[in-house]
Amino acid sequence: MSKRLVGIDLGGTNIRAALAESATSHGPRSERRSPAGESPESVVAACVATALDACGGEKPDGVAVGIPGPLNPRTGVVFAAPNLGEWDHVDARRLFADALGCPVAIQNDAKLAGYAEWVSGAGAGTENMIFITVSTGIGAALIFDGRLYGGAVGASGEIGHLKVGGDAVCALGHRGCLEAVASGTAIGKNARDAVARGEKSSMSSLDAELIDGQAVNDAAQAGDSLARRIIGDAGGVVGTAIGSLINLLNPEVVVVGGGVMDAGELFFDPLRQAVAATAVEVSARACRVVAAGLGTDAGLAGACAWAWKNFS
Numbered sequence: 001m002s003k004r005l006v007g008i009d010l011g012g013t014n015i016r017a018a019l020a021e022s023a024t025s026h027g028p029r030s031e032r033r034s035p036a037g038e039s040p041e042s043v044v045a046a047c048v049a050t051a052l053d054a055c056g057g058e059k060p061d062g063v064a065v066g067i068p069g070p071l072n073p074r075t076g077v078v079f080a081a082p083n084l085g086e087w088d089h090v091d092a093r094r095l096f097a098d099a100l101g102c103p104v105a106i107q108n109d110a111k112l113a114g115y116a117e118w119v120s121g122a123g124a125g126t127e128n129m130i131f132i133t134v135s136t137g138i139g140a141a142l143i144f145d146g147r148l149y150g151g152a153v154g155a156s157g158e159i160g161h162l163k164v165g166g167d168a169v170c171a172l173g174h175r176g177c178l179e180a181v182a183s184g185t186a187i188g189k190n191a192r193d194a195v196a197r198g199e200k201s202s203m204s205s206l207d208a209e210l211i212d213g214q215a216v217n218d219a220a221q222a223g224d225s226l227a228r229r230i231i232g233d234a235g236g237v238v239g240t241a242i243g244s245l246i247n248l249l250n251p252e253v254v255v256v257g258g259g260v261m262d263a264g265e266l267f268f269d270p271l272r273q274a275v276a277a278t279a280v281e282v283s284a285r286a287c288r289v290v291a292a293g294l295g296t297d298a299g300l301a302g303a304c305a306w307a308w309k310n311f312s
């Protein structure tokens with residue numbers, strides 16, 4: 001009988017789990033609310049219950065967990081996970097393995113979303129791929145020579161902290177980070193600042209705290225020129241960063257995902273133009289820049305694919 005392998009996508013809002021059915025497919029998802037803010041042990045217990053739901057109550061033979069924070073997959077230690085609460089150097093793999101009684105692999109959630117896009121999404125069939133997700137924050141996954149690249153302690157991919165200039169400060173206190181300038185969070189803040197300065201916009205009628213990335217996209221889709229400019233500027237900054245990555249790494253494909261891609265061409269067209277203006281010709285010609293294909297399933301699909309890779 002085949003092994004019961006489970007992928008878990010642990011997020012700050014929801015926990016999702018499913019049975020891996022092959023290297024590229026998974027069964028129906030089980031889901032429950034994430035007890036973020038409670039102890040790591042409580043969060044792990046909720047994940048275990050979700051995994052057991054996915055297995056019909058049977059014990060799994062191997063589990064992979066995607067976790068929103070920097071972590072070392074070799075030691076199993078999560079350095080921090082601000083969306084889950086006070087996770088400070090938590091030995092997460094041991095907590096999961098003790099609670100599940102089976103082998104466990106942990107991996108960063110953005111890396112797993114990128115891994116899924118590589119095995120079964122927009123980057124399938126390539127050997128060298130960069131995945132960038134632009135949402136509340138900005139993260140990346142790097143596939144080199146057919147392998148997910150980790151780095152010295154597994155903390156690679158933090159493209160949100162690439163310095164791009166300007167005075168905006170990121171959540172870690174750096175000035176001029178990509179994430180501080182062009183994330184969904186930054187798009188909302190840039191719009192609030194512009195409205196506060198008195199720039200003309202349909203968003204002027206909203207309470208300031210309601211102007212977030214989603215509200216800016218809504219206004220942009222309805223034709224608001226300030227909202228369109230702010231989203232386009234963010235696309236341009238992300239595209240410039242991608243162009244530099246193309247020059248450095250010569251990938252075959254760059255896959256762009258995350259909530260900000262809901263803005264469609266308003267974000268993606270300036271992004272592609274900035275890539276073209278930044279990347280050197282030889283590398284640019286060899287590289288496609290495409291939208292992610294798996295949507296919100298990427299995190300769970302990646303965790304299932306990672307369980308299959310590690311334990312099948």
Ligand SMILES: [Zn+2]
Pocket residue numbers: 160161162170171172173174177179
């Ligand atoms: Zn930063």
